[in-house]
Structure formats: C-alpha cells, structure tokens
Amino acid sequence: MSNDVFEQVKEIVSPYCKNKAALENATAETSFLEDLQINSARLVDIVIDFEDEFDIEVSDEEADKIRTMGDAVTVIKAKT
Amino acid sequence: MSHQQHRVVITGMGVVAPNGHGLDNYEQALRNGVSGIQHHEHLAEANFACQVGGIPQGIDAIKTDYLSEESLLAMNEAMIFGAIAAIDCWRDADLPEPGDEPDWDTGAIIGTGISGLDTIGNKLIPLVDKGRVKRLGSTMVEQVMASSSSANIGGLLGLGGQVTTNSSACTTGTEAVVEGFHKIQSGQLKRMLVGGTEGASKYSWAGFDAMRVLARGYNDKPTEASRPMSASAVGFVPGSGAGMLMLESLDSALARGGDIYAEVIGVAVNCGGQRNGGSITFPNPIGVQRCIQSALNMAGIQGHEVDLINGHLTATMADPYEIKNWQQALGLEPQQMPKVNATKSLIGHALGAAGGLECVASVLQLSRGFVHGSLNCEDLHPDLEPYADRIVHTTEDSDARILAKASFGFGDVNACTLFKTFNP
Numbered sequence: 001m002s003n004d005v006f007e008q009v010k011e012i013v014s015p016y017c018k019n020k021a022a023l024e025n026a027t028a029e030t031s032f033l034e035d036l037q038i039n040s041a042r043l044v045d046i047v048i049d050f051e052d053e054f055d056i057e058v059s060d061e062e063a064d065k066i067r068t069m070g071d072a073v074t075v076i077k078a079k080t
Numbered sequence: 081m082s083h084q085q086h087r088v089v090i091t092g093m094g095v096v097a098p099n100g101h102g103l104d105n106y107e108q109a110l111r112n113g114v115s116g117i118q119h120h121e122h123l124a125e126a127n128f129a130c131q132v133g134g135i136p137q138g139i140d141a142i143k144t145d146y147l148s149e150e151s152l153l154a155m156n157e158a159m160i161f162g163a164i165a166a167i168d169c170w171r172d173a174d175l176p177e178p179g180d181e182p183d184w185d186t187g188a189i190i191g192t193g194i195s196g197l198d199t200i201g202n203k204l205i206p207l208v209d210k211g212r213v214k215r216l217g218s219t220m221v222e223q224v225m226a227s228s229s230s231a232n233i234g235g236l237l238g239l240g241g242q243v244t245t246n247s248s249a250c251t252t253g254t255e256a257v258v259e260g261f262h263k264i265q266s267g268q269l270k271r272m273l274v275g276g277t278e279g280a281s282k283y284s285w286a287g288f289d290a291m292r293v294l295a296r297g298y299n300d301k302p303t304e305a306s307r308p309m310s311a312s313a314v315g316f317v318p319g320s321g322a323g324m325l326m327l328e329s330l331d332s333a334l335a336r337g338g339d340i341y342a343e344v345i346g347v348a349v350n351c352g353g354q355r356n357g358g359s360i361t362f363p364n365p366i367g368v369q370r371c372i373q374s375a376l377n378m379a380g381i382q383g384h385e386v387d388l389i390n391g392h393l394t395a396t397m398a399d400p401y402e403i404k405n406w407q408q409a410l411g412l413e414p415q416q417m418p419k420v421n422a423t424k425s426l427i428g429h430a431l432g433a434a435g436g437l438e439c440v441a442s443v444l445q446l447s448r449g450f451v452h453g454s455l456n457c458e459d460l461h462p463d464l465e466p467y468a469d470r471i472v473h474t475t476e477d478s479d480a481r482i483l484a485k486a487s488f489g490f491g492d493v494n495a496c497t498l499f500k501t502f503n504p
Binding site (some may be wrong): 014015017018039041042043044045048057 | 149150153214215217218219
C-alpha cells in the first residue's frame, strides 16, 4: 500500500518537477524544493492534487509540513 | 554620445494567426486569400448573434514543442499564443537559446486588450463564488494580471531589460511597436520584443456582441463574414492570436550580422480626446490625421512617398471615415492615394493582438514584395467609390518601399508606424 501511495505521489508531482531524473530515483528523503526543483509556489497545487486523487482534505498546517516525498506519503496514509 | 539617435530595424518576427502559424504559413495564407474565420459551436451554444470568429488552429498539438509541462500548468490561451509567437520571433532573429544569465540588452512590451478572461470565467469566478478560494491554487495571479504574457515571456527568454505590458484597446499591438521604437532609438536598449496577444474567450467577445458591433448574418458563411470597406459590412469578426516583432538598433543588427526585414522610420501615438465627434468608441478625425502626420514628420517624408496602407479597417461604419482620414493626412487626391488593404478581412479583429498580427503582415509584404488582397469588398462601400482602384482585392506583386500601418482603439486612441524596406 505504502509503495502504491509513493508511486502515485511520484506521478502527481511529475508535471511540477524541473529535475525529472531526481524524480526517477526518488526515495522517501527526496525533497520537493531542493532535489526535485519544484517552484515553491506550486506546493499548494500539489496538495490540491493530493486532495483530489486520494479524496482527502489537507489542512494548511499539515501542508506546511510536507517537504519530502516521505512526508507526503505519511500525511496521505494517515487519512486514507 | 548619449544623445545619439539610433536607427531601428526589424530583425525577427513570430506569428500565431487564425489563418496560419509561422511566417511562411502566414505569408502563404495572406497571398492566397485564406480566411481564418470559422463557425464556432461554443458561441452558438451561448446564444451569440455572431457565432464566427478567428481562432488559431492546431496550437494544442504543438504547444508542448515550445513549452514544458510545468510552464503550461500556469498558462492560459493568450499566454500560450504569445509565448509561441515570442519564441518563434526570438529564433527568427537568430538570437542564442536562453541560458542561465539574463540578456540585459533585450526588453519586451507585449500588449493585450482583455487578457486572461478564460481563466477568470472558467475558474476564478466559479470557485470564489462557491467559497472555494483555497482550490484556486497558486496559478491564478500570474494568469489574470494584466502583465501575464509579458511576465511569462520575460522568464522563458531570460530578458533583462524592461519587461512590461501596454493596453490601449485595439491600438495596443501597434502602440507596443511605437513604445519599443523609442526605447531603442534613445539608446536605452539594443533590442525590444514588441507586439500583442489575445485569447479567444467567449467572455472577451460577449460584450462586443451585446454592443451589436460584431458581424451578424454570416453564421453559415464564415469566410464572408469579415468585410472591411464593403457596402454590406455589418460589424467586425472577433479574432485572436499573437504577432511579435524584434526591434533592434541598426548598430546591433549589423554587428550580429543577421537578416533585416525592414526599418521603422516614423512612429506616433495620440488621443483625440473624445472631442470633435470623437467618443469612447469613435475617433476624432483630427486626432487620427495628426497621428499619421506626426509619424510622417518624424520620418521626414511627404504623404505621396507612402506606397502602401495597411489600414485598421474593421468592417464597421467607421471604414469610409478612416479612408478619408488617410487621404486628408497624406494630403493627396483620392486617385493619388497609396494602395490600401485590410488584413482583418482574413483573420478578423484580434483586439489587443490586431496591431501585432497586422504589423507582421505589413513587414512581410514589404520584405517579400507583395500586397495581399482584401476579401469580401467586391461590393465596395459607396463612399469609397472615388478610391476604388486603390483598394487591393487580389494579391499582387509589389515594389513598395514605404508602408503606413495604423491602429485605432476605444478611448479615441491612435497609433501609426511607418515601415521602409531596408537600405543601409
């Protein structure tokens, strides 16, 4: 299950990634801003995509704590 | 040295038009009288009286050749048209692919009339009215701010000079050429990417339809709908797209060794003040004439030296007045007038992009030796009979050296540019 979520997160963040190679080799520790070079403004769009894809609601406080692929998987798993 | 006036030439162009994308396709469409006007079902569904319009075709299929998936997440139609035309223009000018450092010598003035109404109508208003502000995400502001296209293009090309947007209704695109000219002539920058872009949102066009200034009665024969100078002209056909020109100082262009399409020898903008018969929607004739004469004065030429006129000519009742204003401004008898054509007969009226698209058409005609025919004015307006043999109906070869282009807009605002074949 956790692997599935991880793969789905990879797919969701892919359009926003400037560094596609880093996404290919992503681990739980891969960070959105530094490693994947995602524009920080787009994190809110990614969270909206998580909400749609997993049918969950993510609060602003929870969203602020999502910095890595692993953070995203943890928040999503706690709600699904 | 700082007071030296630099000559300004055109070293690149890009175009996304309803009848063709790219300079060669656009040239062929202009030469062959190919109309870009089609019937659009979404306008019929919204009960428009005018259900025809000019919308660039095939752009969805090529946009990913120009723009990354990430960029496209935050781009509406006007931004996409503008970006493709700007990238084409940049490459046509043979400038290096953008790198890590800004090009401090190049700026941009990218005009728009109405801009991102598709974003506003399809997403911003519906979500805010439902109380779902959070769902807007991060990409609203950059798509609805007036400078959305210039900001986007500034980033794509890494421009380091002034990057801004002008807006003066249907004068916009030509005004951008005028403003860019001044930046280069005065030596502030070496290059200015100038022009206009406009999306095709029904929300942009609805207000014009309600004003009853759009063409009615041609929904089943769209290519006949745009009829500048015709006795049966009943209003303009809305259009969209983008037209861009790279203005460059002659010194810079010669140093780079690139091709030069034409020189800009005179420019002017003014306003008729909505006096003397002028209003928000109709020009003060004195204002129009003064604008054209100012451009002639700057160029140091007489009216009889103008070989071609690419008019504003939208297919409203204002067309005959426009031709009379040209005649008065140039100080010529009707039979002495330069040849006249109306690009809007082929692409409709692209509002803030019209001046950009039509300046590109003008420079193509000068540099490639032709004058394109105006469609749908076989039944010439009776007031234009004295000028009948000056109006070009079918494309012909041309050795014209000087072309005058003017655009006029709501607010009684005017812009005129004079292009000349390049002669070192």
